[in-house]
Each structure stands twice: as structure tokens, then as C-alpha cells.
Amino acid sequence: MNPILAMQGISKAFAGVKALSDVSFSVAPGEIHAVVGENGAGKSTLMKVLSGVYPHGSYDGAIVFDGEERRFRDITESEALGIIIIHQELALIPLLSIAENIYLSNPPTTFGVINRGAVYRGALALLAKVGLNEAPDTRVIDLGVGKQQLVEIAKALSKDVRLLILDEPTASLNERDSEALLDLLVELRAQGISSILISHKLNEVARVADHITVLRDGRSVDTLDCRAGPVEEDRIIRSMVDRDLESRYPKREPVIGDVIFAVEDWSVFHPQDTGRRVIKGVDFQVRRGEIVGIAGLMGAGRTEFAMSVFGRSYGRQISGRARLEGREVDLSTVRRAVDAGLAYVTEDRKELGLILAEDIRKNMTLANLAAVAPGGVIDDMAELKVAQGYRSRMGIRSASVYQEAGQLSGGNQQKVVLSKWLFTEPKVLILDEPTRGIDIGAKYEIYCIINELADSGRGVIVISSEMPELLGICDRICVMNDGAFVGEFPAQDATQEKIMRAIMRNGEAKA
Numbered sequence: 001m002n003p004i005l006a007m008q009g010i011s012k013a014f015a016g017v018k019a020l021s022d023v024s025f026s027v028a029p030g031e032i033h034a035v036v037g038e039n040g041a042g043k044s045t046l047m048k049v050l051s052g053v054y055p056h057g058s059y060d061g062a063i064v065f066d067g068e069e070r071r072f073r074d075i076t077e078s079e080a081l082g083i084i085i086i087h088q089e090l091a092l093i094p095l096l097s098i099a100e101n102i103y104l105s106n107p108p109t110t111f112g113v114i115n116r117g118a119v120y121r122g123a124l125a126l127l128a129k130v131g132l133n134e135a136p137d138t139r140v141i142d143l144g145v146g147k148q149q150l151v152e153i154a155k156a157l158s159k160d161v162r163l164l165i166l167d168e169p170t171a172s173l174n175e176r177d178s179e180a181l182l183d184l185l186v187e188l189r190a191q192g193i194s195s196i197l198i199s200h201k202l203n204e205v206a207r208v209a210d211h212i213t214v215l216r217d218g219r220s221v222d223t224l225d226c227r228a229g230p231v232e233e234d235r236i237i238r239s240m241v242d243r244d245l246e247s248r249y250p251k252r253e254p255v256i257g258d259v260i261f262a263v264e265d266w267s268v269f270h271p272q273d274t275g276r277r278v279i280k281g282v283d284f285q286v287r288r289g290e291i292v293g294i295a296g297l298m299g300a301g302r303t304e305f306a307m308s309v310f311g312r313s314y315g316r317q318i319s320g321r322a323r324l325e326g327r328e329v330d331l332s333t334v335r336r337a338v339d340a341g342l343a344y345v346t347e348d349r350k351e352l353g354l355i356l357a358e359d360i361r362k363n364m365t366l367a368n369l370a371a372v373a374p375g376g377v378i379d380d381m382a383e384l385k386v387a388q389g390y391r392s393r394m395g396i397r398s399a400s401v402y403q404e405a406g407q408l409s410g411g412n413q414q415k416v417v418l419s420k421w422l423f424t425e426p427k428v429l430i431l432d433e434p435t436r437g438i439d440i441g442a443k444y445e446i447y448c449i450i451n452e453l454a455d456s457g458r459g460v461i462v463i464s465s466e467m468p469e470l471l472g473i474c475d476r477i478c479v480m481n482d483g484a485f486v487g488e489f490p491a492q493d494a495t496q497e498k499i500m501r502a503i504m505r506n507g508e509a510k511a
């Protein structure tokens with residue numbers, strides 16, 4: 001069968017940095033073709049070339065779609081042919097509703113007037129299809145990133161799609177929602193719709209892909225055929241990093257001391273829906289040297305809890321006490337929380353974590369300028385040294401530390417955000433989905449740094465939707481559901497099944 005898409009000898013450079021070198025790959029009609037590779041390997045760039053974000057003339061090589069060579073000048077031209085891309089960085093308009101976002105560019109009209117009823121009904125049907133249980137008139141700003149991802153997909157399905165490109169669609173979804181999304185891709189495949197799936201979750205890739213193309217340093221190094229039989233994750237990793245990975249999680253002998261941070265009877269109300277209590281009088285503590293995980297489904301209240309603690313960045317009518325090293329502390333603003341020794345690394349790096357127009361170096365020292373500014377004046381050399389240290393430690397792929405954060409690949413941006421907070425040397429570090437969108441090798445490095453922080457007597461709290469990650473790095477795992485803690489396991493007793501059961505048991509009790 002002729003491929004629906006063939007990309008031939010694609011090369012693309014940014015100001016001297018070669019992002020893609022002679023990449024070729026093709027997609028058959030009705031197949032799921034995965035593209036994998038380390039952070040900065042060139043995956044997103046390749047898809048931006050395909051969809052016309054980078055127009056014809058700004059790259060070398062040819063794109064053949066549906067038997068004809070195409071020279072897209074912008075994204076509308078590729079969309080017109082049914083090539084729909086969902087970017088790694090979501091592109092919804094926060095203050096508009098779900099339905100308005102879905103139909104933004106092509107609303108159903110009756111005699112030239114937007115048909116509001118049709119918009120609502122259409123949105124409802126699409127939301128059901130992607131499994132998102134929210135009213136179409138909910139504003140996007142009130143949804144978490146995971147749900148926003150589903151809105152993006154509903155939006156793509158509202159168009160006449162022939163090739164769906166998903167750049168890390170499940171990075172912010174929990175396992176159940178990821179499963180549902182992958183099932184959706186399989187369903188589309190049965191209808192003859194092809195998709196390109198970019199993901200760092202190799203188990204998912206191995207499960208649904210028909211072919212896997214591996215990019216390394218901007219080159220296509222391998223294409224694996226999965227139709228004959230399942231491809232082992234280790235096989236994919238070997239192609240990605242060109243070596244075997246001994247283990248996914250570094251070993252550690254925890255030395256756990258007394259309680260360093262505790263909140264008591266912590267309650268938080270919803271910022272708009274002011275009668276709704278989002279966090280329901282919870283107690284929580286972390287000890288020196290301890291890594292505590294918080295497990296739960298999307299919407300369980302984990303991020304809301306963390307943000308409300310960190311300078312009341314979320315919610316209203318927050319009540320309860322917080323103690324740091326035994327003393328009650330005032331965490332009422334972000335500044336106070338940081339000064340008290342708290343750091344919160346957010347799951348949404350674009351909104352809360354990074355200044356995209358600033359370079360890597362400035363972003364890294366931002367939250368702890370005092371440390372590189374003795375006497376109030378920034379010491380450029382000291383700042384440079386700090387930034388270069390983290391850049392090499394984290395394996396951040398960039399031209400130099402002077403590169404703008406906005407130009408980095410998604411995973412490399414995440415590494416900059418992490419560096420920034422690690423540099424504040426907090427007493428208590430809260431990490432919210434710290435390895436979202438991060439490649440396998442860099443994850444290991446991040447786990448090592450988390451371990452070092454704990455081993456130096458700090459307390460670390462990790463919120464993650466990836467249960468194997470929590471099981472792999474935590475000393476204790478607390479399970480949250482519906483704004484309350486519903487279970488707790490020491491790491492050695494915890495299993496994925498026990499955690500899920502704790503969540504379900506609680507959900508059923510309420511239903």
C-alpha cells in the first residue's frame with residue numbers, strides 16, 4: 001500500500017544548531033506510527049515541519065502527502081488536507097469555554113450565523129467521544145492540564161482529520177485516561193485514520209504502535225516494525241540512547257529523621273465555586289530525609305493541595321496550620337513560602353515556571369538571586385557557573401546557557417524549571433509531575449538529584465501520575481481522592497494494585 005505520508009531527507013537548522021539532519025520516514029494509511037527519542041532529539045521540530053508551522057523554504061527535503069509533494073506555507077494549508085497537529089504546549093484560549101475552543105476556527109453556522117445550540121450539542125458529543133465528563137460551557141481556565149489535553153483532542157476530531165499528530169498527548173494524563181486516549185487512537189485506526197504518536201511512555205508506544213521511528217540527535221536511526229510481535233521496551237531504549245540502561249531507579253538507603261514539615265487540618269475552598277470544599281481538612285507530614293509520594297487520579301486535589309500550601313497559589317478561605325521544623329510558619333504568600341524554605345515545582349512549566357523570553361541562565365537563578373548577588377549586585381561569573389553546572393548535570397540540550405528558554409524542547413524546559421528550584425536549596429521540596437515529558441536517561445538523573453536532596457536532610461514530596469515512578473523512588477506513598485487522604489503505604493508494602501484499590505474503595509463508598 002502506498003504511504004499516506006512520506007517525509008524525505010528533511011533537514012532543519014536554527015541559528016546554526018542542527019535540529020534535524022536528513023530525516024526520512026513514512027506513514028501507512030490507517031496505522032499508528034510512533035516517534036520516540038530523547039529530549040531535544042528533534043521530534044517536535046519534525047512535526048512542525050510536517051504541519052507547516054515551519055513553512056516550505058525554511059527546511060530542506062520533501063513532504064509527500066496523499067501521493068503529491070506538498071509545500072505548506074502555514075498550518076491552515078496542512079489542516080485543509082486533514083493533517084491535524086496537537087502540540088506539546090497546549091494552545092487553548094483559557095477564558096473561553098470548552099465548546100468555544102473546540103469550534104473556534106470552524107463553528108457550525110445556520111445562514112452564516114453561529115448556531116449556539118449546534119456548538120453545544122456538537123461539543124457534548126465530542127467530549128463523550130474523548131471521555132471528558134465536563135459541561136461544554138466550562139471555561140478552559142478552570143480545567144487542569146490533563147483535561148485541557150482532552151479538549152484539544154476533541155477539537156481535532158471536530159475537523160475532518162486524516163492524519164492526527166499527537167505530541168506527547170498522555171504526558172499529563174493518569175493511566176486510566178491515557179488508556180482511554182490510546183483506545184481512541186486504535187478506534188480511529190479502525191476507521192482508516194492514521195496517527196503519529198510522540199511519547200516518552202514507551203510502554204504505551206509498545207502497546208499501540210504499528211511502527212516506531214527512533215530519532216537520535218536529529219537523525220532517524222531506526223524504524224521498528226511492531227506488527228509481527230511486541231517490541232520490548234529495552235529494545236526501543238537501546239536505539240534511543242545507544243546503550244543499555246541498567247536500571248530505571250537509582251538505589252538508595254534512606255535515613256529518615258524527625259518531622260520537618262507538617263500541615264494540620266488543612267482546608268481549601270474552590271476559587272470560583274466558593275461553597276465547594278476542595279481540600280477537606282487534611283493532615284500531612286514529611287520527615288527529614290524522606291521522599292513521600294502523593295498518588296491519586298486526575299482531579300483528586302493533589303495539585304490544589306500543593307499550590308494552596310505554597311503561598312496560597314490556589315483556592316480561597318484556606319484554613320489550617322503549617323509547621324516547619326516544629327515551628328508554626330506563615331505561608332500566606334509565595335515570597336513567604338520561599339523564604340520559609342519551601343519550593344514547589346509545577347506541572348505547568350509555561351504558566352508558572354519559566355520566563356520564556358529570558359535565557360536559561362537567568363531562569364535558573366531567578367528564585368535565588370541572593371546566592372549569586374553578594375552585596376546586591378549580580379556576579380555574572382557566579383551566575384554562569386551555577387547555570388553551567390545544572391546544564392551539564394541535567395543534560396540540558398541547548399547551544400549554551402545563553403539560549404532563550406522559549407527555544408528549548410519541552411523536556412529541556414522542564415529541566416530548567418527543576419534546576420531553578422533545586423538551586424533555592426529548599427528545606428522542603430514539592431515536585432508536581434517532575435518527569436512529565438522527560439526522557440528515560442534524564443529521569444534517572446532527576447531521581448538521583450531528588451535522592452541527594454533527601455539524603456542531605458530535606459523533605460521531598462512527589463506528586464506523580466506514574467505509579468511505577470512513585471513506587472520506584474518514594475519511601476512512603478499517600479493516596480489522595482476527592483480532597484482527602486484515603487490510604488497510606490510504606491514503599492516496601494505498596495503496589496500499584498493496592499493504591500488503585502484505595503482510590504476505588506473510597507470512590508465507591510461515596511457513590
Ligand SMILES: Nc1ncnc2c1ncn2[C@@H]1O[C@H](COP(=O)(O)OP(=O)(O)OP(=O)(O)O)[C@@H](O)[C@H]1O
Nearest residue numbers: 014019039040041042043044045407409410411412
Ligand atoms: N525555535 C527554536 N530556536 C532554536 N532552537 C530550537 C528551536 N526549536 C527547537 N530548537 C532546538 O532543536 C532541537 C530539537 O528540539 P525539539 O523540540 O524538536 O526536540 P524534541 O525531540 O521534541 O524534545 P522533547 O522530548 O524534549 O520535547 C533542540 O536542541 C532545541 O533546542
Ligand SMILES: [Mg+2]
Nearest residue numbers: 044088409410
Ligand atoms: Mg518535543
